[in-house]
Amino acid sequence: MSGTPGSKFTIRRAVPGDYDTLGRMTVRVYERLPDMPGPDEQPEYYAMLADVASRAAVPGIEILVAAGPDNTVLGGVTLVGDMGGYNAGESAHRCRECAGIRLLAVAPAQQRCGIGKALTLACIRRAGELGRAGVVLHTTKSMMAAWQMYTGMGFTRAPELDFSQGRLPVYGFRLDLTGPEK
Numbered sequence: 792m793s794g795t796p797g798s799k800f801t802i803r804r805a806v807p808g809d810y811d812t813l814g815r816m817t818v819r820v821y822e823r824l825p826d827m828p829g830p831d832e833q834p835e836y837y838a839m840l841a842d843v844a845s846r847a848a849v850p851g852i853e854i855l856v857a858a859g860p861d862n863t864v865l866g867g868v869t870l871v872g873d874m875g876g877y878n879a880g881e882s883a884h885r886c887r888e889c890a891g892i893r894l895l896a897v898a899p900a901q902q903r904c905g906i907g908k909a910l911t912l913a914c915i916r917r918a919g920e921l922g923r924a925g926v927v928l929h930t931t932k933s934m935m936a937a938w939q940m941y942t943g944m945g946f947t948r949a950p951e952l953d954f955s956q957g958r959l960p961v962y963g964f965r966l967d968l969t970g971p972e973k
Contacts, residue, residue, distance in 0.1 A: 799859060799860060799904075800857040800858060800859055800860075800865050800901075800906060800909070801857070801858050802855055802856070802857055802858075802909055802910060802913045803855070803856060803858055804853060804854065804855060804856075805843070805847065805854035805855065805856045805864075805867060807844065807847075809843075809854075809856050809858075809864050809867070810843035810844045810847065810854075811843075812864045813843050813854070813856060813864050813867040813896075814840065814841035814842060814843045815841065816864065816866075816867070816896055816898055817840045817841070817843075817867065817894055817896040818830070818837055818840050818841050819899070820896040820897065820898075820899065821837070821840055821896065822837070823899070824931075824933040824934060825933055826932070826933050826959075827931070827933040827959065828956075828957055828958065828959055832957065833956070833957060836956070840894065843867075846869055846894075849876045850873065850876070851871060851872040851873030851875070851876050852869060852870065852871055852872070852873075852876050853869075853870045853872065853917065854867060854868075854869055854870075855867060855868050855870060855910055855913050855914065855917075856910075857897070857901075857906045857909060857910055864898075865897065865898050865901045865906055866895070866896060866897035866898060866901060866906040866907065866910055867894075867895075867896060867910070868892060868893070868894065868895040868896075868910040868911070868913075868914060869892070869893040869894045870890060870891070870892060870893075870914045870917055870918070871890060871891035871892075871893060872890050872917075872918070872921050872923070874886055874887055874889060874890075874891055874927075877891040877893065877927075879891075879893060879929055879954075879956075879961070886925065886927050886952075886965070888923060888924040888925065889918070889923055889924060889925040889926060889927045889965070890914070890917070890918035890921060890923040890925075890926050890927075891926070891927050891928060892911065892914045892926060892927075892928040893928070893929075895907055895910060895911065895937060897910075902936070903936075907936075907937060907940055908940055908944070911940070911941070911944060912944075914926065915944075915966065915968070918968060919968055923968060924967070924968055924969045925965055925966055925967050925968050925969070926946075926965070926966045926968065927949065927952060927963060927964065927965050927966075928941065928946065928963075928964050929952065929954075929961045929962060929963055929964070930961070930962055930964065931959055931960065931961055931962065932960070932962075933959075938962075941964050942964075944966070945966055946964040946965065946966045947964065947965060947966070948962065948963070948964060949963040949964055949965040950962075950963065951963065952964075952965070
């Protein structure tokens, strides 16, 4: 895997040495989102965000990172190839023919530089390699930049996948990989 031509990052599979950095970055990004419940309100959720090693140990899950020229982790995402391990919103488990994207995070100083889109595209490519019919993901109104990026990439709202995480509404999206142009 690599970045786009001329990019200053490479997309690759995470290695154990990346896990702590990616976990801390993900927590930092999510806790700064407007209207997002904080670590004091949802400590189990933030512990899960930080624990990249446990996610990486689940069969069917791949952790991808964007790494800078000096191999610094600039962002990361969890790709769930087997929806049994998606672990967000019970309705998503019914999308057995899909792969899932979870927990996309880009370091604050690197946001709006194409890293999130490159990580998402890498997940879409990998889902196709796995023979998946589609890709599902969830986002919130706190993550409006990501929401807009996903819809710009062809994801459509899938209200049947919506759920609430405490007081936070979480919205489902789906991208079909089986259409004639895919």
